[in-house]
Amino acid sequence: MSLLRVEGLSKEFGGVHAVQQLDFAIPAGQVFSIIGPNGAGKTTLLNLLTGIYVPSSGRILLEARDLTGRAPYEYAARGIARTFQNLQVFFNMSALENVMVGRYLHERCGLPAALLRFPSLARAERACREEAESLMRFVGLGEYAQSPSDAMPYGALKRLEIARALATKPRLLLLDEPAAGLNPTETLGIDALISKLAESGVTVVLVEHNMKLVMGVADRILVLDYGKRLAEGTAEEVRRDPKVIEAYLGAGAH
Amino acid sequence: MSGRTASLATLAGIVLLLPLALQNNYYYEVAIQVGLNAIVCVGLNLLIGYAGQISLGHAGFFGLGAYGSAILTARYGWPPLAALASATAGVAVLAYLIGRPILRLRGHYLAMATLGMGIIISIVIATEDRLTGGPDGMPVPALAAFGAALSGERVWYWVVGATLLAAVWLALNLVDSPHGRALRALHGSEVGAEVTGIDSARHKVKVFVISAVYAALAGSLTAHYAGFVTPAKVTFFHSIELVTMVVFGGMASTFGAVVGAAVLTVLPQALTVFKEYEMVVFGAVMMLTMIFMPRGLVPTLALTLSGRRLPR
Amino acid sequence: MSAQFLQFLLAGLTVGAIYALVALGFSIIYNASQVINFAQGEFVMIGGMCTVWLANAGWPLPAAIAAAVLVAAAVGLALEKLAVEPARGASVVTLIIITIGASILLRGLATIVWDKNIHPLKAFSGEAPIQLGGATLLPQSLWVLGVTVVIVLLLSWFFGRTLLGKALLATSHNRLAAQLVGINVRHVLLASFGLSAALGAVAGILVAPITFTAWDVGVMLGLKGFAAAILGGMGSGPGAVLGGLVLGIVEAMGAGYVSSAYKDAIAFVIILAVLFFLPSGLLGRRSSDRV
Numbered sequence: 001m002s003l004l005r006v007e008g009l010s011k012e013f014g015g016v017h018a019v020q021q022l023d024f025a026i027p028a029g030q031v032f033s034i035i036g037p038n039g040a041g042k043t044t045l046l047n048l049l050t051g052i053y054v055p056s057s058g059r060i061l062l063e064a065r066d067l068t069g070r071a072p073y074e075y076a077a078r079g080i081a082r083t084f085q086n087l088q089v090f091f092n093m094s095a096l097e098n099v100m101v102g103r104y105l106h107e108r109c110g111l112p113a114a115l116l117r118f119p120s121l122a123r124a125e126r127a128c129r130e131e132a133e134s135l136m137r138f139v140g141l142g143e144y145a146q147s148p149s150d151a152m153p154y155g156a157l158k159r160l161e162i163a164r165a166l167a168t169k170p171r172l173l174l175l176d177e178p179a180a181g182l183n184p185t186e187t188l189g190i191d192a193l194i195s196k197l198a199e200s201g202v203t204v205v206l207v208e209h210n211m212k213l214v215m216g217v218a219d220r221i222l223v224l225d226y227g228k229r230l231a232e233g234t235a236e237e238v239r240r241d242p243k244v245i246e247a248y249l250g251a252g253a254h
Numbered sequence: 255m256s257g258r259t260a261s262l263a264t265l266a267g268i269v270l271l272l273p274l275a276l277q278n279n280y281y282y283e284v285a286i287q288v289g290l291n292a293i294v295c296v297g298l299n300l301l302i303g304y305a306g307q308i309s310l311g312h313a314g315f316f317g318l319g320a321y322g323s324a325i326l327t328a329r330y331g332w333p334p335l336a337a338l339a340s341a342t343a344g345v346a347v348l349a350y351l352i353g354r355p356i357l358r359l360r361g362h363y364l365a366m367a368t369l370g371m372g373i374i375i376s377i378v379i380a381t382e383d384r385l386t387g388g389p390d391g392m393p394v395p396a397l398a399a400f401g402a403a404l405s406g407e408r409v410w411y412w413v414v415g416a417t418l419l420a421a422v423w424l425a426l427n428l429v430d431s432p433h434g435r436a437l438r439a440l441h442g443s444e445v446g447a448e449v450t451g452i453d454s455a456r457h458k459v460k461v462f463v464i465s466a467v468y469a470a471l472a473g474s475l476t477a478h479y480a481g482f483v484t485p486a487k488v489t490f491f492h493s494i495e496l497v498t499m500v501v502f503g504g505m506a507s508t509f510g511a512v513v514g515a516a517v518l519t520v521l522p523q524a525l526t527v528f529k530e531y532e533m534v535v536f537g538a539v540m541m542l543t544m545i546f547m548p549r550g551l552v553p554t555l556a557l558t559l560s561g562r563r564l565p566r
Numbered sequence: 567m568s569a570q571f572l573q574f575l576l577a578g579l580t581v582g583a584i585y586a587l588v589a590l591g592f593s594i595i596y597n598a599s600q601v602i603n604f605a606q607g608e609f610v611m612i613g614g615m616c617t618v619w620l621a622n623a624g625w626p627l628p629a630a631i632a633a634a635v636l637v638a639a640a641v642g643l644a645l646e647k648l649a650v651e652p653a654r655g656a657s658v659v660t661l662i663i664i665t666i667g668a669s670i671l672l673r674g675l676a677t678i679v680w681d682k683n684i685h686p687l688k689a690f691s692g693e694a695p696i697q698l699g700g701a702t703l704l705p706q707s708l709w710v711l712g713v714t715v716v717i718v719l720l721l722s723w724f725f726g727r728t729l730l731g732k733a734l735l736a737t738s739h740n741r742l743a744a745q746l747v748g749i750n751v752r753h754v755l756l757a758s759f760g761l762s763a764a765l766g767a768v769a770g771i772l773v774a775p776i777t778f779t780a781w782d783v784g785v786m787l788g789l790k791g792f793a794a795a796i797l798g799g800m801g802s803g804p805g806a807v808l809g810g811l812v813l814g815i816v817e818a819m820g821a822g823y824v825s826s827a828y829k830d831a832i833a834f835v836i837i838l839a840v841l842f843f844l845p846s847g848l849l850g851r852r853s854s855d856r857v
């Protein structure tokens with residue numbers, strides 16, 4: 001049973017066809033990878049799948065529910081969380097608070113409760129803090145709990161976005177190039193984290209431009225080129241696909 | 255003791271002890287003025303400092319609160335407390351209706367829209383003289399509670415002091431709740447907030463309404479305290495003064511908003527000794543503090559005292 | 567076309583041209599530095615007041631005008647050098663407050679150097695009204711319109727053909743890239759303030775014979791110029807001109823046909839209405855934010 005299904009999805013920016021006529025389905029409980037060279041439309045696709053862009057045409061269905069045209073916060077409320085290639089950390093807050101924001105959907109309270117600080121809210125806030133701390137340890141940021149986010153190194157910020165996304169308790173987690181800009185050791189660490197996430201049962205969409213990185217972890221791979229689907233299948237099928245070899249690996253293989 | 259309780263206790267201590275230093279009615283007047291401005295600034299800081307949305311028109315809400323109270327009591331004979339409550343509620347509804355379309359705008363466009371809103375309100379107030387007395391203003395009956403009229407600087411000092419403490423307490427609670435985190439989050443990154451489930455448009459409107467209510471309440475109180483309202487406090491310049499107080503004291507610092515209001519309310523009083531140089535000095539102080547302390551007074555001092563260097 | 571309508575249209579075009587000049591000043595600075603210069607109106611005031619002062623001291627009008635424009639430009643350069651440059655990287659609100667501080671300071675200085683009175687300035691070529699299809703036109707209005715046209719033409723030549731103009735444009739599109747191709751961004755910023763101040767001063771001088779001038783005329787003219795720039799789309803040159811003219815005409819029509827007391831309010835109602843439907847103004851760049 002697929003968790004997310006996309007039908008005829010396209011996005012155009014004043015003549016640039018960033019995503020064209022995509023159809024695919026993401027099975028539940030797997031690591032689904034989207035790869036393609038820079039400018040292939042991967043980030044645009046994630047922006048469509050989180051409601052940040054409204055598609056020029058096509059539909060996005062989470063289970064059977066049509067989410068096309070909804071606002072990003074509604075996608076989040078339905079269980080889709082993400083990280084960004086260009087960090088969208090709340091730099092005006094501490095690392096821990098960033099993760100606590102991720103608990104927003106599960107810790108909703110009325111305005112009177114917030115203004116008058118009802119005892120129930122005080123209890124919920126303590127629980128929220130503890131949960132956020134344990135998530136920070138889970139992604140390997142235990143030591144940064146108290147630091148202001150604008151004082152953290154780049155690699156830690158990438159993990160911070162993962163922790164924030166996990167705090168929403170997503171069913172579908174979209175990671176946009178989580179290893180970009182990291183050194184080889186940090187990249188290994190992120191790989192291990194993604195495997196750990198997959199084991200915990202959340203469905204992961206992993207966007208990468210470096211094909212080698214995803215071969216090990218991905219159950220299925222979608223290859224994009226100029227916004228179009230070039231190939232889709234298991235790592236093995238994609239690796240052997242002549243179109244992929246020519247368009248994507250070709251340059252590196254020679 | 256949490257940071258919230260500590261700052262509230264500090265402020266309560268200052269409000270309680272200040273009368274020891276207030277030698278005559280003039281000092282009381284200035285202190286009351288500080289308190290009233292601080293109430294507006296605490297609310298405005300929720301909007302500007304925490305949610306990162308500028309408003310150059312809050313003097314309009316202040317004015318509507320003041321004139322709402324004035325008109326309902328003086329022209330229609332309402333009891334002052336009912337007038338105060340209705341004027342404030344009316345402003346809340348208006349802020350909601352205006353806020354929904356306006357807060358879709360960003361940056362300078364939002365600045366323009368709020369500025370325009372404030373100017374329209376001030377022109378209406380100055381022009382509808384049958385109702386408002388026009389540029390000359392109008393008298394306002396005194397605030398009466400439980401059969402006794404509130405009058406005299408000393409009584410008003412405690413009314414304003416208590417209101418300020420309540421306003422600060424509510425603001426501190428809000429900031430330290432999921433609502434407050436949502437506001438700060440959408441300031442930090444609006445997309446980041448949206449994809450974590452925060453309906454940023456709704457939160458912006460909500461905080462806009464809250465800040466308008468703070469301004470309207472202070473406006474109503476000012477009208478009843480002074481016994482007279484004029485359009486002077488409804489102008490674009492007053493909106494700017496309010497924003498300056500917030501930024502000067504320190505954005506995203508509730509205590510900073512109070513300090514900013516205090517310094518910039520007392521400063522012009524002190525500057526009257528410079529007579530014709532008053533404007534020059536005031537402008538220069540504004541520029542210099544913003545150039546050398548862009549984070550504002552309280553956050554800069556807090557960082558200096560804690561020995562950390564300013565991160566850029 | 568009724569004579570009355572024509573009369574309002576001419577009045578609107580005249581004041582609209584002034585708004586357009588002020589709006590152009592806002593746009594030029596905004597493009598170069600992303601700063602909204604709330605002291606823009608003070609350049610208008612300095613232009614008018616300085617000309618009056620020098621003319622009263624016996625200078626021939628053309629010399630007084632030239633000197634006033636130079637003084638305003640110098641103030642613009644000083645503002646950039648002393649207040650805006652040291653605050654680079656500060657938030658939008660902080661920069662707004664710095665420039666508002668500057669405007670208060672400049673107004674204060676004007677009351678000290680000059681005074682708090684209202685001053686007339688002699689019209690450039692007489693006061694005899696010109697008859698035009700039943701409406702009357704002051705010769706000074708022709709000066710306003712003519713000079714504005716010349717300035718708009720000069721500016722489009724400047725931005726389209728000259729190196730400095732192109733550098734200004736390049737910096738507005740991409741600061742880093744401009745730096746990489748060897749444009750001295752700091753000089754560009756300085757130039758933009760000088761140019762905007764000169765434009766503001768010209769507007770202030772042109773309008774002084776019609777509306778008189780005083781130490782505080784910059785407040786409303788500055789706000790209207792800002793409104794015009796936003797109306798046209800902040801950063802767009804043609805937008806600033808269009809915004810200024812539309813604002814001036816709407817205001818004149820509103821004052822003539824609806825209510826003169828609500829003249830200023832009508833202008834701002836129109837701007838709010840436009841922003842509700844076109845959140846980036848009439849000719850502003852519509853962008854979808856990249857993330």
Ligand SMILES: Nc1ncnc2c1ncn2[C@@H]1O[C@H](COP(=O)(O)OP(=O)(O)O)[C@@H](O)[C@H]1O
Nearest residue numbers: 013018037038039040041042043044854855856
């Ligand atoms: N907001 C936008 N406005 C205009 N063009 C865009 C926007 N976002 C992406 N594009 C264009 O869409 C194409 C795909 O970009 P992107 O999705 O970022 O690729 P990738 O993430 O695969 O590197 C590029 O040509 C890019 O320039």
Ligand SMILES: [Mg+2]
Nearest residue numbers: 042043044085
């Ligand atoms: Mg990308």
